[in-house]
Amino acid sequence: MANISTRFFGLNLKSPVIAASSSMTGNAEQVIKLAEAGAGAVVLKSIFEEEIYHELQEELSLRDDLHSDPEYLDYFDYVIKQEKISKYLKLIAEVKAKTTVPIVASVNCISSGEWTLFARKLEEAGADALELNMFVSPSDFNKSSSANEQFYIETVSKVLQVVSIPVSIKISHYFSNLALMAKKLSSSGIAGITVFNRFYTPDIDVNNQKIITADVLSSPDDYYLPLRWIGILSGNVACEMAATTGIHTVETALKFLLAGASAVQIASVLYKEGPEAITRMNNGISNWMDQKGYTSLTDFRGTLSQSASSTEAWQRVQFMKYFGEKAY
Numbered sequence: 139m140a141n142i143s144t145r146f147f148g149l150n151l152k153s154p155v156i157a158a159s160s161s162m163t164g165n166a167e168q169v170i171k172l173a174e175a176g177a178g179a180v181v182l183k184s185i186f187e188e189e190i191y192h193e194l195q196e197e198l199s200l201r202d203d204l205h206s207d208p209e210y211l212d213y214f215d216y217v218i219k220q221e222k223i224s225k226y227l228k229l230i231a232e233v234k235a236k237t238t239v240p241i242v243a244s245v246n247c248i249s250s251g252e253w254t255l256f257a258r259k260l261e262e263a264g265a266d267a268l269e270l271n272m273f274v275s276p277s278d279f280n281k282s283s284s285a286n287e288q289f290y291i292e293t294v295s296k297v298l299q300v301v302s303i304p305v306s307i308k309i310s311h312y313f314s315n316l317a318l319m320a321k322k323l324s325s326s327g328i329a330g331i332t333v334f335n336r337f338y339t340p341d342i343d344v345n346n347q348k349i350i351t352a353d354v355l356s357s358p359d360d361y362y363l364p365l366r367w368i369g370i371l372s373g374n375v376a377c378e379m380a381a382t383t384g385i386h387t388v389e390t391a392l393k394f395l396l397a398g399a400s401a402v403q404i405a406s407v408l409y410k411e412g413p414e415a416i417t418r419m420n421n422g423i424s425n426w427m428d429q430k431g432y433t434s435l436t437d438f439r440g441t442l443s444q445s446a447s448s449t450e451a452w453q454r455v456q457f458m459k460y461f462g463e464k465a466y
């Protein structure tokens with residue numbers, strides 16, 4: 139049987155199929171099931187700085203008397219943060235005691251100051267690696283792209299200074315020069331980059347003329363954008379790459395490996411099928427490798443990436459050659 143072990147998050151993983159951060163990875167019981175199903179690693183649900191502050195604001199809205207008491211506010215802020223953080227640290231310790239699968243903590247912070255504190259505590263609790271879930275929306279009409287990009291670089295550098303576990307980053311595609319940004323991040327000392335995170339997205343209900351939430355889960359066709367960028371970036375940046383978004387089938391996972399990904403991170407298919415989706419993918423990858431005569435992922439990983447095959451195929455964006463042809 140083919141060996142499907144790989145390296146990502148700066149760790150040796152027994153499978154390239156990783157359970158991505160989501161509410162499925164927010165409790166110990168579920169994490170164990172994902173590990174038993176054969177996940178190469180489990181990324182825990184992110185701890186959100188925004189969430190912590192939101193909780194504080196909610197409590198304050200119910201307690202008018204507290205607004206004018208700075209001492210209490212300080213204390214309250216501290217207690218809530220401590221509770222959230224303690225719960226997360228407990229989860230890390232619990233899953234580390236129950237499984238040998240690599241456990242990756244995930245932090246989403248909006249200010250660079252808080253990162254450091256969280257990161258160090260997560261390492262102390264036993265996390266094998268850390269994933270930074272970072273997203274600065276490029277929707278501020280008064281902020282330059284370089285200011286946004288600087289925030290990523292500075293935050294990564296601050297975290298790297300205080301932890302010794304490997305640090306990876308999961309990013310969106312919202313950069314004015316994604317290739318250069320990925321290259322800069324990859325040279326910053328991080329172990330890996332995952333492309334591209336999927337976010338809450340607004341949609342419109344035309345019948346009720348209201349703004350609603352788009353589907354939370356991805357569909358199997360959502361993988362084209364990350365596939366292109368794995369193809370372009372892998373082999374051209376200084377760290378390992380992983381892919382996320384729209385990876386529901388064995389075939390799609392294989393496409394990413396051929397394009398150069400070291401691993402794939404899956405979430406939506408776990409909601410749809412349960413942890414068995416991981417077993418199905420592991421078996422499917424292994425069977426395909428047996429059929430092709432490959433014994434390890436390195437036999438074929440990245441053979442279709444831009445750096446190993448065709449620049450034109452990955453860079454082409456216009457449908458020029460189809461203009462004038464009959465169907466499309």
Ligand SMILES: Cc1cc2nc3c(=O)[nH]c(=O)nc-3n(C[C@H](O)[C@H](O)[C@H](O)COP(=O)(O)O)c2cc1C
Pocket residue numbers: 158159160161183184185244271308334335336354355356357360382383384385403404405406407
């Ligand atoms: C319900 C839900 C919750 C998620 N929560 C997080 C999170 O806390 N942190 C994070 O980095 N990504 C989070 N994600 C994104 C997933 O980790 C994953 O990268 C994304 O959904 C794309 O993969 P998929 O197409 O397999 O769902 C969440 C996704 C879903 C569907």
